Amino acid sequence: MKIPTFEKIKTNDIALPELTTQLKSSTKNPLYTDLRGLSYAAVSSTIQNIRNAFIELEKDPNIPYPFYVITDFDIPHCPFLTIDTIEKLPEYFIQKQIRVKNKELSLLNKSSILAQKISNINIDQLKAKAIPIVKKQRKLFEKSKENTFYEELIELNERR
Incomplete structure (x- = not known):
């Protein structure tokens, strides 16, 4: 596995098949347009075509690396991270290509195995399973918060 560095998605042709082809060939790296x-x-x-391309590829735009859109406008409900200049891209992924040492190579191989496991996970199924669990946890939190409030009231009342 190579070190993850940014790849630019060219959007001269904004047709969906072209975007799908570009995204399919470069989903192993952090991407921006x-x-x-x-x-x-x-x-x-x-942005709508890029969203449709990710849906068609059944890929989450944030896993394993987020997809960045550089634009002058604020786009409401944009599923991607939007920034206004290239300088605001995370510097971590802007790397010069250098020769990797043996220890770093072994770590990269481990991370490539983990990245393959992550890409095999169906994110939509995980989200569908997580939403009911999160709702139950929030409900439990609210009830326990209310219970704690009542216990404090009882303690104050007993002190009197």
Whole structure:
């Protein structure tokens, strides 16, 4: 496995098949696309096409690395991380290619195995399973908070 560095997705052709092809070939690295200089309508349609391409590939845009969109506009309900300049991309993934040492190579091999396991997980199923559990935990928290409140009231009442 190579060290993860940013790859730019070219959106000159905003057609869905072209985007799907580009995303399919480069989903192992952190990705970004630069939409500065486009009109608001073009940016929103491109983001919609990118979202549809991720859905078609059955990939989550945040796993294993988030997908960044560089744009001049604030897009409401955008499923991707939006920033306004390339300089705001995480510096961790902006690396010069250097020769990897043996110890680093073994760590990269381990991480590639973990990345393969992550990419085999169906994220939508996990989210569907997690939502009811999270709701139950929130309900339990609210009830326990209420219970604690009542216990404190009883203690105050007993002190009097």
